[in-house]
Amino acid sequence: MTQDELKKAVALAAIDYIKPKLHRDAIIGIGTGSTANCFIDALAEYRDDFAGTVASSEASALRLESHGIEVFELNSVNSISVYIDGADESNHQLQLIKGGGAALTREKIVTAVADEFVCIADESKLVKTLGDFPLPVEVIPMARSYVARELLKLGCSPVYREGVVTDNGNIIIDCYDFPIDQPFNTEKAINNIVGVVTNGLFAIKAADVLLLATQQGVKTLR
Numbered sequence: 001m002t003q004d005e006l007k008k009a010v011a012l013a014a015i016d017y018i019k020p021k022l023h024r025d026a027i028i029g030i031g032t033g034s035t036a037n038c039f040i041d042a043l044a045e046y047r048d049d050f051a052g053t054v055a056s057s058e059a060s061a062l063r064l065e066s067h068g069i070e071v072f073e074l075n076s077v078n079s080i081s082v083y084i085d086g087a088d089e090s091n092h093q094l095q096l097i098k099g100g101g102a103a104l105t106r107e108k109i110v111t112a113v114a115d116e117f118v119c120i121a122d123e124s125k126l127v128k129t130l131g132d133f134p135l136p137v138e139v140i141p142m143a144r145s146y147v148a149r150e151l152l153k154l155g156c157s158p159v160y161r162e163g164v165v166t167d168n169g170n171i172i173i174d175c176y177d178f179p180i181d182q183p184f185n186t187e188k189a190i191n192n193i194v195g196v197v198t199n200g201l202f203a204i205k206a207a208d209v210l211l212l213a214t215q216q217g218v219k220t221l222r
């Protein structure tokens with residue numbers, strides 16, 4: 001199977017996973033990226049079986065609406081049953097790097113609200129140690145140089161992602177050359193830099209379940 005076929009396979013597995021949780025009041029959290037897009041497309045068939053969604057990006061909201069799926073503001077819902085999203089990397093503890101698509105802050109907010117976070121990915125995303133993928137950090141624009149200098153002190157090579165403005169009007173700095181042995185501590189240390197909005201480590205709240213598409217089928221990791 002190609003990588004695209006693996007993404008479609010894991011999106012269908014996620015549909016099977018959430019089907020028993022669908023009911024008329026259920027709100028589903030929806031992530032961002034090509035794997036999440038496969039999930040959105042597959043979800044369209046079930047649009048009448050749940051109340052609606054909360055999206056982690058403007059792009060996902062538009063795609064959901066194009067399928068006639070209701071999208072709610074996060075502030076207008078009381079709970080989210082399950083959040084489905086991709087990842088750039090996952091380790092075996094289901095701690096993640098996310099934010100390749102620059103949607104990390106809203107993703108982390110929706111994750112915080114959701115009762116359950118189900119990550120969907122193809123097998124190329126599973127790693128022993130996080131950090132081959134450059135860790136994205138969302139930063140308030142005026143703090144860009146200061147935050148870059150502070151990130152340098154943590155041992156990475158920070159690179160400004162040119163031309164990218166997040167849905168929140170901020171910029172992204174990607175941390176290269178940064179093997180992350182202690183994701184929990186690194187997530188906290190970067191959050192403590194003034195001017196950082198969020199970083200793409202999801203370790204303090206890792207995924208609850210990883211549906212991983214492999215050539216041998218979709219595996220469920222917990």
Ligand code: 5RP
Pocket residue numbers: 031032033034035036085086087088097098099100101102103104107
């Ligand atoms: C967006 C993300 C995505 O989940 C991550 O980049 C994975 O994307 P894809 O499914 O396209 O590989 O965190 O900010």
